[in-house]
Amino acid sequence: MGGDKKLFTPGPLNTSMTVKEAMLKDLGSRDEQFLQAIRDVRSSIIDVAGVSSDVWTTVILQGSGTYAVEAVLQTSTPRDGGRLLILANGAYGKRMETMCKVTGLDYDIIKSSEILPMDLIQIEEQLKSGTAYTTVCIVHCETSSGVLNPVEKVADLVRQYQPGASMFVDAMSSFGAIPLDLENIDFVVSSANKCLQGVPGFAYALCRKSSLEKCHGNSRSLSLDLADQEKNMVATGQFRFTPPIHTMLAFLQAIQEFKQEGGLPGRAKRYSENCEALKAGMAELGFKALVNEEHASYIITCFLFPSHPNFSFKTFYSNLSAKDQIIYPGKVTDADCFRMGNIGHIHLEDIAKLLATVKEVLAEMDIPIPVTY
Numbered sequence: 509m510g511g512d513k514k515l516f517t518p519g520p521l522n523t524s525m526t527v528k529e530a531m532l533k534d535l536g537s538r539d540e541q542f543l544q545a546i547r548d549v550r551s552s553i554i555d556v557a558g559v560s561s562d563v564w565t566t567v568i569l570q571g572s573g574t575y576a577v578e579a580v581l582q583t584s585t586p587r588d589g590g591r592l593l594i595l596a597n598g599a600y601g602k603r604m605e606t607m608c609k610v611t612g613l614d615y616d617i618i619k620s621s622e623i624l625p626m627d628l629i630q631i632e633e634q635l636k637s638g639t640a641y642t643t644v645c646i647v648h649c650e651t652s653s654g655v656l657n658p659v660e661k662v663a664d665l666v667r668q669y670q671p672g673a674s675m676f677v678d679a680m681s682s683f684g685a686i687p688l689d690l691e692n693i694d695f696v697v698s699s700a701n702k703c704l705q706g707v708p709g710f711a712y713a714l715c716r717k718s719s720l721e722k723c724h725g726n727s728r729s730l731s732l733d734l735a736d737q738e739k740n741m742v743a744t745g746q747f748r749f750t751p752p753i754h755t756m757l758a759f760l761q762a763i764q765e766f767k768q769e770g771g772l773p774g775r776a777k778r779y780s781e782n783c784e785a786l787k788a789g790m791a792e793l794g795f796k797a798l799v800n801e802e803h804a805s806y807i808i809t810c811f812l813f814p815s816h817p818n819f820s821f822k823t824f825y826s827n828l829s830a831k832d833q834i835i836y837p838g839k840v841t842d843a844d845c846f847r848m849g850n851i852g853h854i855h856l857e858d859i860a861k862l863l864a865t866v867k868e869v870l871a872e873m874d875i876p877i878p879v880t881y
């Protein structure tokens with residue numbers, strides 16, 4: 509089968525061997541050992557967020573990150589008079605609009621440039637416009653571009669102008685690696701195989717208890733109902749439906765490794781160093797980043813396609829993949845670019861190897877270095 513591919517992507521991401529090994533065990537969904545694992549996973553997420561379990565609860569949901577995003581939209585929107593405000597500056601914000609359309613939720617959306625953070629003045633105006641919102645939604649790190657949004661400032665505005673609304677942050681690709689103050693936030697989601705470096709298989713929503721309590725009966729979907737998932741978990745300590753047992757065992761090992769690395773500051777340091785090395789190395793090869801440094805996160809970077817006629821993303825991607833280096837296509841609408849992520853079980857030596865391989869592949873494609881535009 510060969511060795512592991514190195515994943516410089518927004519996910520799935522590389523995991524350590526010890527995290528993978530933690531899955532080599534079967535447990536029953538009602539075994540006390542597994543019930544303890546559930547309690548540990550839930551409390552570990554509260555600990556990573558640095559909040560109190562008196563005020564917050566973690567709801568774990570089988571599936572990928574999108575399931576948790578959709579679950580928050582479903583659960584937090586009342587059947588009568590519910591209206592969401594979606595703040596979208598990239599593909600993941602826009603996906604929330606698709607969810608509303610598909611499930612018939614009423615919403616307004618502010619769409620703005622994919623290479624800039626959301627504009628606070630525009631948001632303030634909308635919040636003051638007289639329309640009452642029940643949930644305001646934003647993505648923390650727009651993984652489609654790497655842009656970081658000022659979510660805490662948006663949350664302050666929501667509390668100021670729409671105190672009745674819940675504030676929802678999709679922190680899928682930032683939770684555990686970029687600090688987030690939850691003071692004025694009600695719902696935060698992420699998933700197992702992002703910055704906490706478990707394997708894929710479940711997502712989680714950190715919910716302010718007082719906000720979740722108001723949500724019973726809202727969801728138009730049974731499996732995505734966070735209030736019901738939580739109610740059952742509190743009553744029985746178990747999942748409603750088949751739990752992601754192996755994924756949760758892997759996650760507990762991943763949390764140990766997160767702590768060993770120094771928690772969020774440790775992880776932020778490694779990811780920042782990875783990102784710096786990646787950007788410096790790519791700049792040396794002539795590649796230009798799409799997003800200005802001041803708006804960029806240290807999670808993922810978009811690089812513009814160089815203009816040389818021999819450059820084809822398909823060939824670039826497959827030649828890198830043949831050498832076990834996996835990058836990702838672009839996901840912004842109006843620029844030809846590709847993405848390179850630097851999160852997951854990735855270290856400086858992996859970045860160095862990626863850069864050396866990019867150099868080799870450019871030579872194979874007969875594209876002179878530095879590349880030009």
Ligand SMILES: Cc1ncc(COP(=O)(O)O)c(C=O)c1O
Pocket residue numbers: 518519572573574575577600647648649650651652678679680681699
């Ligand atoms: C910010 C953000 N939101 C949502 C998602 C969707 O998550 P998934 O692909 O796990 O469903 C992603 C995936 O990378 C993401 O980065």
